[in-house]
Amino acid sequence: MATLPQRIADEMGTRSALIQAWGRDGSVRLLHSNSYYSDEMLHHYVVEGFNRLDHWAEVLFHPDRLNKGVARSTEFISAEAHQKTDFYNEFFRRFGDDTGQCLGGGFSFPQDSALGIAVHRGIDEPEFDTNHVTRMQEIAGHVTRMMRARDQMHGARLHSELLEASLDNMGAAIVMLDASGKVNFANAKAHELDERSECISLAGGRVMLRSSRENQRLQAAIASRHRVGGSGDAFACCADRGQSWRIHVLPCQRGGVSGCMVIVENGDIPLDMGRRLQLLYGLSPAESRVAMGIAEGQSAAELASTLLVSPATVRTQIRHVFEKTQISKATQLSRLIASLPQVSAV
Template identity: 30%
Template sequence: MTAPLILCIEDEPALCDDIAFDLRDAGYEVLTAADADQALTLLEGQRPDLILCDIVMPGMDGKALLAHLRQRRPDLDVVPFLFLTALTSRAQVIDGRIAGADDYLTKPIDYDLLRATVAARLGQVTRLRDAQPDGAGLAALDLLSLGVVLLGAEGSVVHANLSARKLAPLAGITLSGRVSGIGEDGRRLAALIDRLLTPGGDAEEALRLQAGAAVMVAGLRLRQDGPGGRARAMLVLRDPDRVAPMGDAMLGQLFGLTPTEARVASLLAEGLRRDQIAAQIGISQTTVAFHLRNIFGKTGAGRQAELVGLILSMPLVTGEV
């Protein structure tokens, strides 16, 4: 079983080292940051199970960092956030609670209390996840090499998995509150999301974004009881240069596709339009449509976006994305 990961943000080096040593001795994995900027950089590639944060720090203080995370990183809403502080007045504690802190630890640190508080908060999260299967499902999304972004009814980001948080900045995609992009890519992405969230609308094909790295985006509408409960749509992000696509042979074996059907399905997942697929394989668009009908029947996908999402969602993380 993997040890829980704790992020400790503390600008006093000696204290930070002592806290990290004590928590590692208790069996936890620990990341350390001297300020909010370092913490935000670490959070781009790591998802801790708990955050310890000093309130008074140079630059962005602890309360500002907490507000930033609550606004821009909804995927971290369930991660307990504990303040480390030498300020113990009742008003200051109330202010911190209002800001969204889950608990306080006062300086000088009582290390027995530190361990007990951390264990209690992590246990609380575990009980909540066990009681809500969706929570476990969302955590499992971090195993995918593909970026998965769950969207609420108004287009807000309900959850973004680890790969999505890595891929989005490379393609000029922002996941703060709502999904947005740069220039023409941003307009195409917004149109795709509108189709997903509009009753009767649809997302007919994957997008290839070019503002930054070449990232493929496929959109899927979810049932009312889909992953995350509040999620109404899903975006699947894939960098074709960093994640190897499933081969034609494997697709054929998995779904019983003919070699041509497997090739059509692969090209569709790469973002090619039907006319482009026809030109690349050397067949007519009518023949492409014929193969697609067969592919839909064999895979159980109801439409093009579902097929793309199905193909792209299969690879799991095998190394660093």
């Protein structure tokens, strides 16, 4: 299959074509050529400083010319004058090349300092006419649009790679689901749990909990994202090996498309969770101890015995906890504590 430069050269009826992009540091980021500038020529062009003698580059990339469309080199230097330059005699002729005419243009891009596109003819061949200029302008438009799309994809890829690396460095398992509930991303921790058969499974492109009862709750939370105002869920989960986990299901919607994120954290309640409840909801130390006991499934009588206070005192503290957290059931309190992220308290 013919390369893009070869197709351009064939279209224009020229001996060669060149597409080249330079980075902001002067490095060559992209170079496509069908015959012009062999690897050996390019080496001498850069290492021996012929790039500083290249008056065609000055024509294409001078600030007065950049992004102004294509032009013929003969508009700025005649073929006869070009033939007398060191660039022609010490560079082209050195490699047995008699390239003496150039038609092209230079364009700037956010990711590249400049992009050049050009076609070339021998010094004794007919000059490029207005038809060549018109057609080359059309081709340059197609190439610049292609380069813009390439840069956009490059930027998106870098952003995606950075995001994935950040998620992989997190201690929690994170799974992103699309609108159909299929997994479209799982970080390193999620794959680790799946491979070790702990808590979650990613088989068949779906995320499931290994406990059938708790998996029903997970699937219901995932399905809830389709409902107006669906809020997901957060709950504790016990795996087969006795390890406890906390599951968070967070609905996501962007561009009219719904999906969700499933986060799986170690289920051990941090030692400072009571302190977090005090900071977030204004609970007293005694009320936070009662709240933690309720979250662990203890009854009022059990709490009274453990804390060495009367059942009436515990009931009063429970009422205060419910009032301050604006909930009314022990199950809601357990869910609240399960939903708090495992971050260090300030």
